[in-house]
Amino acid sequence: MLWVVTQNKNSLMNVKEVTVKGRFIEGVVGRSLFNEWSKALGKYESNERALEIINQISMKIEKGKGSSVTFSMPEK
Numbered sequence: 206m207l208w209v210v211t212q213n214k215n216s217l218m219n220v221k222e223v224t225v226k227g228r229f230i231e232g233v234v235g236r237s238l239f240n241e242w243s244k245a246l247g248k249y250e251s252n253e254r255a256l257e258i259i260n261q262i263s264m265k266i267e268k269g270k271g272s273s274v275t276f277s278m279p280e281k
Contacts, residue, residue, distance in 0.1 A: 207262075207273075211278055217275075228251060
């Protein structure tokens, strides 16, 4: 289970998937048969920086060893 504190620190969300869309990082918070709901987790100066953060999330999950993990989105 992945919990993410958004970049603006206003929300703590349980996300099912994290995706980079340009400079934005989005988290999927729900799905149904025909719909998917996602929320912006953060916006960064470049696509490369967003990809670096995805890598940080991945490393944090690996260190969590299958338990619940909380990741705070960096400010920059």
